[in-house]
Amino acid sequence: MLRHSLSRCLAVAVLLLPISVFAQSLSEFQNLSPEDRKAYWEAMSQEERQAKREEWRTERDAMSDEDRAAMREQRRAQWESMSEEERQAAQERRRAERDSLSDEERQAKREQMRARREEMRAKWESMSEEERAAAREEFGKRRGHPGRQRSGGKPSRDENSD
Secondary structure: OHHHHHHHHHHHHHHHHHHHHHOOOHHHHHOOOHHHHHHHHHOOOHHHHHHHHHHHHHHHHHOOHHHHHHHHHHHHHHHHHOOHHHHHHHHHHHHHHHHOOOHHHHHHHHHHHHHHHHHHHHHHHOOOHHHHHHHHHHHHHHOOOOOOOOOOOOOOHHHHOO
């Protein structure tokens, strides 16, 4: 009897496993091992992956600047702690994923990127010069160039439009 209820309990747990896996947040996903992350991602259909990306984008957009900076720092630390071979393997996995996309999936990705760039361009164009200067400074900090300013050289796109 105990054996039967134990196996029934195990069966229910196995059935509920995908539900608990799909409930993960962005930070929980990032804390998974590379193997678990791969298994989690491969268990989803293309539509589920896209929905999860959108969910995570919304979650990331709702984060405070400090939380986002902490998340970036954590990812950077993970990358820097990898050996050169691990980095190459990670890059190769990304390349393989990209190369395995169907033509329709590639086209959908292109359209998403195009739409995202348009959103960013519209946001940039709606900014005042002060907001643009602050955004440039913030972007420079994120890229590890604090206080970096344009000096001479090629004018920026928005300087050309004046």
